[in-house]
Amino acid sequence: MKLAATSAITFAFLLFFIVTVALAQGWPFVARLFPWTIGIAGIILGVIQLYRDLTGWWPENEGGASGLQVDEVVENRLPLSVEVRRAGVLFGMLAGIALAVWSLGFSVAMPAFVLAYMRFEGRESWPIVLLMTGITILFVTVFFEQFLEIPWPEGVIWHWLGID
Amino acid sequence: MIEAALSGLNTTLTLPVFVAMLVGIGIGTFVAVTPQGLGTPLAYALLIPIVIQFDPAVAVAILLGIGQVTNTGNTFLPVLLSVPGGAGAQAIILDGYPMGRRGEARRALGAGFTASIVGGLFGALVLAVFMPIARPMVLAMGSPELLILTLWGISMVALLAGPQPIKGLMSGALGLVLTAVGMDPNTAIPRYMLGLPYLIDGIPVTIVALGIFAIPAALDLAIRKSGVEEEPVPLVGSLFEGVSDTFREWWLVLRCSALGVWIGFIPGLGSQVADWIAYAHAAQSCKGAGDSFGKGDVRGVISCDSTNSSREGGSLIPTVTFGVPGSFTLGLFMLALIMMGITPGPSMLKDHLDLIWVMIWVLTFSAIIGGMICLVLINPLAKLATLRYSVLVPLIVMMSCVGAYATTRNVMDLILLMLFSVIGYLMRRFAYPRPPLLLAMVLGPLMEKYLFISVRAYGLDLVTRPGVLILLAFVITSFIFAMWSRPQPSQTAVKEHP
Numbered sequence: 001m002k003l004a005a006t007s008a009i010t011f012a013f014l015l016f017f018i019v020t021v022a023l024a025q026g027w028p029f030v031a032r033l034f035p036w037t038i039g040i041a042g043i044i045l046g047v048i049q050l051y052r053d054l055t056g057w058w059p060e061n062e063g064g065a066s067g068l069q070v071d072e073v074v075e076n077r078l079p080l081s082v083e084v085r086r087a088g089v090l091f092g093m094l095a096g097i098a099l100a101v102w103s104l105g106f107s108v109a110m111p112a113f114v115l116a117y118m119r120f121e122g123r124e125s126w127p128i129v130l131l132m133t134g135i136t137i138l139f140v141t142v143f144f145e146q147f148l149e150i151p152w153p154e155g156v157i158w159h160w161l162g163i164d
Numbered sequence: 165m166i167e168a169a170l171s172g173l174n175t176t177l178t179l180p181v182f183v184a185m186l187v188g189i190g191i192g193t194f195v196a197v198t199p200q201g202l203g204t205p206l207a208y209a210l211l212i213p214i215v216i217q218f219d220p221a222v223a224v225a226i227l228l229g230i231g232q233v234t235n236t237g238n239t240f241l242p243v244l245l246s247v248p249g250g251a252g253a254q255a256i257i258l259d260g261y262p263m264g265r266r267g268e269a270r271r272a273l274g275a276g277f278t279a280s281i282v283g284g285l286f287g288a289l290v291l292a293v294f295m296p297i298a299r300p301m302v303l304a305m306g307s308p309e310l311l312i313l314t315l316w317g318i319s320m321v322a323l324l325a326g327p328q329p330i331k332g333l334m335s336g337a338l339g340l341v342l343t344a345v346g347m348d349p350n351t352a353i354p355r356y357m358l359g360l361p362y363l364i365d366g367i368p369v370t371i372v373a374l375g376i377f378a379i380p381a382a383l384d385l386a387i388r389k390s391g392v393e394e395e396p397v398p399l400v401g402s403l404f405e406g407v408s409d410t411f412r413e414w415w416l417v418l419r420c421s422a423l424g425v426w427i428g429f430i431p432g433l434g435s436q437v438a439d440w441i442a443y444a445h446a447a448q449s450c451k452g453a454g455d456s457f458g459k460g461d462v463r464g465v466i467s468c469d470s471t472n473s474s475r476e477g478g479s480l481i482p483t484v485t486f487g488v489p490g491s492f493t494l495g496l497f498m499l500a501l502i503m504m505g506i507t508p509g510p511s512m513l514k515d516h517l518d519l520i521w522v523m524i525w526v527l528t529f530s531a532i533i534g535g536m537i538c539l540v541l542i543n544p545l546a547k548l549a550t551l552r553y554s555v556l557v558p559l560i561v562m563m564s565c566v567g568a569y570a571t572t573r574n575v576m577d578l579i580l581l582m583l584f585s586v587i588g589y590l591m592r593r594f595a596y597p598r599p600p601l602l603l604a605m606v607l608g609p610l611m612e613k614y615l616f617i618s619v620r621a622y623g624l625d626l627v628t629r630p631g632v633l634i635l636l637a638f639v640i641t642s643f644i645f646a647m648w649s650r651p652q653p654s655q656t657a658v659k660e661h662p
Contacts, residue, residue, distance in 0.1 A: 006594045013334050013596075020341050023356060031351040033619070034612045035344045042337035049330045086387045087589065090561075094379070094585065097565055098578040106569055113565075114558040121386075122554020132555065136562055144570070148217050153573055 007053040014046030093117065105155035107145075111136045165296045165517075172521020175221050176529065184222040185526050188229020189534045195230070196237030197548040198556060204234045205599075206381050208496040209373040210560070213567035216503045221522050223504060227497050228476075228526045232284055233534030235473040239276035239465070240538075240549055243269055244396040255443040259457060259464030264397035266460050270542065274406025275462045276469040277538045279417055282410065283470035284531025286421035287428070287477020292524050295517075298485045302510050308626040310487065310509065311614035312635045314607050317431045317488035317495075318600065331596050339604025342367050343612070350616060362576045369499055369605045370571055374564045375584025376591065376598045382560040383589055385553040399546050403539065409462045416446060416463060417470045424471035428478025428490050442471035477527055484508050484520050487610060492599035499606045507610070 021039035024032040051057060093113065100109035115133045118124040124132075144150045175181055195207045207230050215223040241247040243260035256276065263272040305313075318336045345356045346366030357363045410417060420442045427438045446467035447453045457464050479490025487509025489495035498508050506516055513520070538545065568581040591598050618626045626632060 009590060009594045009596065010334075013338065016338065017341070020344075020356070027348075027353055027355070028351050030616065031348045031353045031355065034615060035341060035355065037615075038337050038340040038344075042334060042341065045330055045334045045337060049334060052330070083387050087383055090379075090383050090386050090557075091582065091586065094561070094578075094582050097561075098575060098582065101565075101569065101578060102575045110562050110565060114562055117558040117561070118554055122552070122557070124552075124554050128555070132558065139562075140566065144566070148214075150217070150570060150573075152569070 004053065007050065010046060010050045010053050014043065014050060017042030017046055089121070101155070103155045103157045105158065106152035107137075107140055108155065110140050165299075168517040169292070169521050169524075171518040172523075173525050175518065175522050176225070176525040178221075180219070181221045181225045181522070181526075182529075184218070184225040185229040185530055186533070188226040189233045189530050189537065191226075192230035192233035192530075193237045193534065193537060193545065194548065196234040197240045197545050198551050203238075204231050204493045205377050205496060206560070207234075208493060208500075209370075209377045210563040210567055212373065212496060212500045212503070213370045213570045216500055220501070220504050220506060220516075220519055223500055224519060224522055225526050227500060228523055229530045229534075231493060231497070232473070232476050232527050232530040233537075235284070235476060236277055236280035236469075236531070236534045236538050237545070238472070239273055239280070239469055240546060243272045243276070243465075244399070244546060244549055255439040256465055256468045258443065259459070259461050261397070262458070262460030263401075263462065263465070267398070268401040268405075268460070269397050269399050270401035270403045271406040271409070272401075272462065272465050273542060274403035274539065275409045276406070276465045277535045278407045278410035279420075279466040279469035280473040280538075281531050281535035282417050283421045283424055283473030284476065284535070285528060286418070286470075287425055287474035288524050288527040288531065289477070290425045290474075291477040291480050291527070292521075294481050294485075295513075295520060295524075298481070299513050299517075302485045302513055305510060305631060306629075307614045307617040308622060308629050309631040309635055311611065311618050311626075312632055312639065313482075313486045313488050314611045314614060316635075316639045317482075318604050318607055318611075328595060328597070332600050335591065335596050335598065336600035336604040339601035340608045340611070342372070342601075343605050343608030360576075362572070362574060367580070367605075368571045368577070369602070370503075371568045371577060371580050372584050372605055373496060373499070373602055374567050375581050376588030376601065378560055378564040378567075379581070379585035380588045380592050382557045382564070383585075385560075386557050388553070396546065396549060399543060403542065406462065407539075410466055413463055413466050416450065416466060419449070420445065420467045420470040421474035424474035425478035425481075427471065428475035429481050431482055431488050431490055438471050438475050439468040442467040473531065477524075480523060480527070484512055484523065487512075489603060489606070492603060495599070495603040495606050502606070509610075 017039050020035055021043065024035045024039070097109055097113050100112060104112070111133045114136045115129055118129045118132055119126070140152070145152065176185070191207055191211070192204070195203060208227060211226065211230075215226050218226075239256055239260065242254070242256035243264045246257050246261040260272045260276065263269065318340070319333070341356075343366065345363055346354070347357075347364050348355050354364070423442055423445060424438055427441060443457075443464060446463055447457045450457070450461075450463050453461065453463070475491070479494050482488045482490045483494045483498055487498070487507065489498050501508055501512075506512055506519070564581065565578060568577045571577050588598060590596075591601070622629070
């Protein structure tokens with residue numbers, strides 16, 4: 001029996017399917033028919049996969065194929081700590097974008113992100129940074145707001161300051 | 165049918181549609197040539213939220229323009245850098261890169277581009293011929309038959325998830341469950357909404373697509389902090405020699421194009437295996453291949469490119485006739501159509517026949533124009549292959565956020581994007597294939613509708629209908645063929661150590 005990160009992911013899948021079936025219990029037959037059909041099938045598959053993960057039965061690389069044919073192959077040559085740190089930076093930036101969109105508005109948040117990432121994370125030269133930031137401003141404001149007529153909501157900070 | 169064909173040609177030649185196709189060709193070339201071949205799924209995921217704002221013919225022209233030309237442009241990376249140009253251009257490395265190292269990069273590219281043009285035209289021709297034959301047959305189908313076909317689409321992709329079919333099926337099941345989120349259309353019962361009114365219309369599939377594909381692609385570039393590691397081989401040799409190679413090997417091109425259409429027709433096989441099957445076919449059937457293949461034989465490049473390109477037309481056959489995406493990319497394409505109010509399948513054959521002909525014409529024109537652009541702009545395009553991560557990452561993230569936020573313009577869009585980015589990253593990291601999840605989300609609502617109607621109308625008798633039995637036999641046959649066609653261990657080993 002071996003415990004690995006992949007078993008945790010499989011367990012999360014299994015738990016998700018169990019919750020799916022449990023939550024649908026009180027619904028009328030028509031409403032629960034589809035979630036139950038899929039959820040129960042998911043539980044059966046999850047149990048088989050978890051058993052596979054834990055016991056090594058039917059190893060994943062059986063047949064020699066190391067990658068997935070319907071998805072990209074992950075070829076990670078970096079130490080896990082570096083990978084986690086760099087992934088953390090990007091997810092942190094995504095969280096920052098969400099916060100900036102809510103507070104400053106989309107038209108300000110996106111160019112600010114492009115500028116910050118290219119200059120401080122990518123260490124690009126100012127001319128390239130400014131060019132890409134300009135393109136972002138044009139894309140977000142001119143293309144979306146003017147051409148497609150999709151206005152972006154203003155940030156709450158402008159509302160608080162009374163300048164929206 | 166001829167009227168619809170002419171009407172489709174007229175529409176394709178209108179200024180907005182033709183310009184849209186050229187834009188698609190430009191974007192497709194860009195994503196095929198940039199480091200690691202960012203690929204069609206990424207481009208589709210980023211652009212669907214935008215193109216659905218346009219007229220359907222314009223949207224179709226952009227998306228299919230991208231899809232067709234990606235199969236042409238993806239020859240650059242394997243030949244110049246020994247890097248797979250996306251999922252469909254892995255086997256090209258075997259002979260393309262040795263040719264490049266031998267000072268024949270332009271010959272390999274010329275042969276590949278020309279084979280792509282011919283393959284693309286072949287695929288479009290087969291699609292055009294198939295339409296009048298399939299139409300009456302498809303229009304006679306009822307909900308039980310369509311239910312079987314939908315199940316076929318999802319399970320084929322899941323079963324082909326390499327050595328891990330159970331993970332593929334679990335991924336598909338997750339996608340199907342996610343489609344149940346929101347107000348149930350039949351009973352008006354809120355399902356899995358967690359008290360969030362935001363989820364009343366369900367989880368937006370576009371956000372899921374961006375989260376599980378686009379952000380992990382950016383993440384991959386950001387983690388490696390590099391585009392490509394090797395220096396490209398010099399772009400020398402005779403382009404014309406490659407072009408004439410393709411015409412000299414016309415019989416191989418036709419055989420591989422036919423193979424591409426057949427592979428495209430079976431949902432799930434897609435580009436991931438097409439080039440390997442074509443390469444294996446060429447290696448077995450070409451004279452003297454035992455000595456020359458793998459060492460820089462132009463026929464190795466020609467076989468892969470013609471198959472890849474013709475596959476696009478083949479994949480569109482089940483997509484537009486049965487409503488079952490012939491490939492994962494076309495699953496995203498189908499999503500775009502559904503979001504514009506067009507459901508691929510019998511209703512599309514009945515009500516939007518001219519749009520199907522627009523697709524055929526776009527495939528035809530973009531195969532020719534895309535191939536020509538690659539042939540003429542070979543030098544500047546080759547430079548794109550060395551684009552830095554620091555330019556691509558913010559571009560992908562920005563486009564993802566724009567696409568997600570344009571869905572409802574609610575900050576919840578961005579939170580959902582983050583959530584699915586984490587899920588996509590973990591799935592990719594722990595080898596849970598993502599395409600079945602997304603395909604299931606596209607097909608899930610249709611499947612639930614067909615299941616509901618079939619059970620209400622026929623009860624358990626639905627499995628004894630002759631149409632259902634015939635389709636089940638067909639489904640089982642294609643399963644066997646698909647499993648038999650999976651790449652062999654030796655092929656995969658070469659993929660990692662070219």
